[in-house]
Amino acid sequence: MENFPIVDMGKLNTEERPSTMELIKDACENWGFFELVNHGISLELMDTVERLTKEHYKKSMEQKFKEMVATKGLETAQSEINDSDWESTFFLRHLPVSNMSEIPDLDDHYRKAMKEFALELEKLAELLLDLLCENLGLEKGYLKKVFYGSKGPNFGTKVSNYPPCPKPELIKGLRAHTDAGGIILLFQDDKVSGLQLLKDGQWIDVPPMRHSIVINLGDQLEVITNGKYKSVMHRVIAQTDGNRMSLASFYNPGNDALISPAQALVKEDETSQVYPKFVFDDYMKLYVGLKFQAKEPRFEAMKAMESSINLDPIATV
DSSP states (O other): OOOOOEEEGGGGGSTTHHHHHHHHHHHHHHTSEEEEESOSSOHHHHHHHHHHHHHHIIIIIHHHHHHHHHHHTOTTOOSOOOSOOSOEEEEEEEESSOOGGGSTTOOHHHHHHHHHHHHHHHHHHHHHHHHHHHHHTOOTTHHHHHHHTTTOOEEEEEEEEEOOOSOTTTOOSEEEEOOSSSEEEEEEOSSSOOEEEEETTEEEEOOOOTTOEEEEEOHHHHHHTTTSSOOOOEEEOOOSSSOEEEEEEEEEOOTTOEEOOOGGGSOSSGGGOOSOOEEHHHHHHHHHHHTTSOSHHHHHHHHHHHHHSOOOOOOOO
């Protein structure tokens, strides 16, 4: 089995830049995932975020999770469960408007650390989008501009914990899906594994590495690249031991952003544009009900909608 792609971003400023860019290109084309080291985010900040996330779970989330498990009878299940996940989550929105102050039970230290971490991740996401533009032969800033819409991108963090599970063979930590949005930046537990991606019909572990950021591509990048890059099915396997922390930050298009294949990636003949044109929010409304199903019917549904509506381009800033 090929090695999971690990990208040392420190090499982008050395003579190894071409081979590093090639590694990113190969990962985007053949994996839909890669792992970053030397990404420029303070390791001390990452340690603080991890400690405070785990403390917050113990203090504010663990009891609620146990009550949910008891209410749904998940521990006593005798057959496979396909309509629930073994996870405890909450969502922090950063852009266009933060909801951090509205989330109960977050202490000031945690709010401050998460705000600082989100700013670092936002910068990293925008840098990565420009590296993707470079590899795709698109002008610098193209993806950021497409994502912008009229009010800027949507950016938020899903904070998850996957507690020890007595019956991991019957319930997933998180069922298999592709991500709807743009580019996803994951800070995951370095001791407890569980994240897997589907490659060539095989489920492959995404290796936990201390202080790394795992990147994966969402459905929107598959559309914009006209299928050159693909979003990939992934899942979380529940574990009998250890509580796995996961902070997945989603840098997504703005609600009114108009998404379609980049003209530069569509050959002269229009029939080579196999992906639809749509407004991001319309795709999200569809995705909510179909998250755990294949992405192709979602694209087909958007194509059908496109043929019945005349979409006017949104002015970009």
